[in-house]
Amino acid sequence: MSSVTPVPVDPRAEQAPRTTLSVVKAYVALTKPRIIELLLVTTVPAMMLAARGIPSPWLVLTTLIGGSMAAGSANALNCVVDADIDAVMKRTKSRPLAQHAVPTRSALIFGVVLGVLSFAWLWTTTNLLAAAMAVGAILFYVLVYTMILKRRTAQNIVWGGAAGCMPVVIGWSAVTGEVAWPALVMFGVIFFWTPPHFWALAMKFRDDYAAAGVPMLPVVATPQQVAKQIVIYSWVMVAWTLLLLPATGWVYAAFALLAGAWFLVFAHRLNSAVRKGEPNNPMKLFHLSNSYLTLVFVALAVDSALSLPVLGLPF
Template sequence: MTIAAPLLPPADWRDFLALTKPRVMTLVVFTGLCGMLAAPVQIAPVLAFTAILCIALGAGAAGALNQWYEADIDAVMKRTAGRPLPAGRMDRQAALHFGVGLSAFSVILMGLAVNLAAAAILLVSILFYVLIYTVWLKRRTPQNIVIGGAAGAFPPLIGWAAATGQVALLPVLLFSLVFLWTPPHFWALALFMEADYAKAGVPMLPVVAGEKVTRRQIGLYTIPMAIVAIAPWPLGLTGAIYGITAVVLTAAFGVLAALVAAGAKASKPMGYEKKLFAFSILYLFIIFGALVADRWLA
């Protein structure tokens, strides 16, 4: 005699919202919007809203598929154990259907309502995050964040393409900025979450190479990130509002990264690492905001 597994209660809207990783989506949507507003042409408000909606839905879809695939990892990490799947509030099949459906809807809507270029880049970004980062890289190599960082770097390209129908040097630099920003951002987190990653068997750099190597890599990656962040100003792609903001903020980022790289001790354990992680998020918000201010106020 077999005993049927107990049926899970129907997930409510808050569980589906949690699947989309709304906090991560905020930064994705913001950088996509800034890429659109920094473009040299204006897009009709209705189309702009539709494009941003598609970027948000695409990001949410990728987040849902990520949680569907990583439910086993999430269950053993303190930071993620409360998510809908490991907490038992949702069936995995429901998460899979939700993620696939949202992906298809976001790409099709972008293609029909905005343009094919933006839809194509949106599709690539979803597939990259799910297949390249989540399925292929994350459990196999400490370079997961380095290569996988491209997944979160697509939104400025999508926003620009939504407005112009093409890609130019400035959005490519913005893509590169987010791509190079991702390793020091996540490795700072990994330094004070190392035990969680080790428990889950995720080969993050501190787990497989040690704290010293991770700190050094944070410092090294900050150098090209800083160059790319400031580059639009001397290249004549932006004005002084963006340029000065980028120089000041990147200098502050560099100081924190140098302290982390040197293993400097703060008043609290992992104090500088936590400060770098928190500041890195603020850094991206402000620098992209300065890009829009430069475009509209200069």
């Protein structure tokens, strides 16, 4: 896979935006707030399961602040490394560095400072384990996924997506000071959720990824192969959610089964349409995947607050 042709530097690239508000908006955009929102949705339920109830509101707040800074750091540094790709892809060409709204050096400093602050904040307000794992997630996302995997292999999002699974483990460790098996199961749920989520998006924007030289699976494989892989990962994801049943109650069990069946129906519909050469819209599955993950983890939070474990197995 050839590397992306460098984007010519605009003479205005190092000029700051004219207003304070535009500066703030540009730096906030570097952190990709919508991605952070989804990560936080999974963190709070993980903390509630770890506490078997409602943890300290202060602990939840400090963990979310530290997690947001860590995710913002990773996303900002990702924008720095991927500025050439973002400028080529229609979906990302409005990002700050692609639009020269933020100087590259400033974005780099911003990302590093956020990472340092997240470590210091989490260490001070939670514990060293949570802080160290936050830094590990940043480094993995930037160095392993963005700089190594993304431009070299169609399995980029499979293994690179592990960084996005870390918030649940960080949230668990913030409460307990350790990592137990339910945290690893939640990690696995998000790990297996990531490929169907991103491959559905990549099916829609296949030409974008191809133009940018990014070997996402839909770029290097046939639509039929991609749809089949989405179905396989979807089944593993739904099955994996059931591994939490020994530590959860009936509320979670019911929603994990119902939401899982809902997701599988859409995954199979996409696969069937692609296999038959019929019109299809993979973005339906992409948007559904966000709703699915939110629903499962909200059910986990409610279950943790209200229910007793089905089997009562210890953590």
